[in-house]
Amino acid sequence: GKTSIAASFAKLANQRIVVDCDVDASNMPLVLPHTIIQEIPFFGEKKAVISQDRCRGCGDCVIYCRFNAIKDFYVVEPVLCEGCAVCAMMCPYEAIDMVEHQSGTVVISQSDGQPFLYANMGIGEGNSGKLVSELREKAKSIAEEENYNLIIIDGPPGIGCPVIASITGTTHVLIVTEPTISGIHDLERIVQLTQHFRIPSSVCINKSDISAENRQLILNICNKNNIPVIGTIPYDEDVIRAQIAGKTVVEYSDGSASQEITKLWQTVQTMLQATIAK
Incomplete structure (x- = not known):
């Protein structure tokens, strides 16, 4: 659900740069219509x-x-x-x-008249973490040149090099999890990672109503690690329909998931402003 949420944030934000750092499988271009401006070869090895x-x-x-x-x-x-x-x-x-x-390509494009960057890693190629770092450097350069103060990053799954390269130096990490065994396992790992790098983080529970027991386990983990749960998104088939239509959830409908994502974005904005004010 992280790409669906990040893409929706991109639509809700007034001025932003969007970066899809899941370079091994960039999915955000599927739901963000864009015009390619430049393709830059990546020589990773x-x-x-x-x-x-x-x-x-x-x-x-x-x-x-x-x-x-x-x-x-x-x-x-x-x-x-x-x-x-x-x-x-x-x-x-x-x-x-x-x-x-x-071993890959960095793509600079525009979506809704604003910068949207992603990358395509070649099949079987290595150094995806290095490609993520180069992608973020390009985004940072554009932000400085064009006076953008917000970069929204859709990170890859897991805790490996691409994830570390995606979150290093960020202001805040929103961890998207779900009440399943695998979701809980991944949550515990990414929490350890953000704590190791001392990056402020919060949690959103996607499909929060599919298991009350596992949802409570997530709440317990967050409480134990002093991580706020700032959003709960119910299971909503409009999310699937939006993907099929090639749209973000907040564009496609005003259903339960769309409403909760909109509330989540408002909370994230408030948290970012508070962090910057410090």
Whole structure:
């Protein structure tokens, strides 16, 4: 539900920059109509390339490669190459070069006349955390140039490098969870992460009415960690219908979920203003 909420925030905010930092699976472009302004290649790592002119076919590279990336006729398969450069170091004929490899694309666009940034990571590519950092740097640069004071980030799931890169240095993290076993498990992990980096956070319970027992477990966890629960969004099939229509929830209907998301945004605004005032 985090993308549905973040996209709705984008529609409700007057002046903002929106950044979809889920670079492995950017979904926000599906519900935010936009016009692409610029596409910037992202070179996240180097890959081995064997020079057929210098190669003598000794086979040392095949022996030393632990990823089986070197195929027939001494050609490197980029998807399998991890960029460790062991083959280049061990080649007696210096026939292997480590070459910058494009592993993704940063997309700068406009939605509703305001900046909207996202990225596409290539299939099987690495360094998604580095791509998130580059995406945020672009957003920060635009904010400084065009005098925006609000950046809304839709972060990826989990607690890995892309998540750390998404939340580092932010003013506030809104944790979206749901009353399921997996939702509770992920909530506990992200709470530990935000506390580790000392980032103020709050919680929103999505589909809050599907399990009273699990909802209470979430409230207990938040109470134990002194994290406020600032929103509860009921299960509402309008959310699904809005996605099918390619719209945000707050655009599609004035149903229960839409109303609660609007209230949630008002609360978030108040919290941000209070944090900035400090």
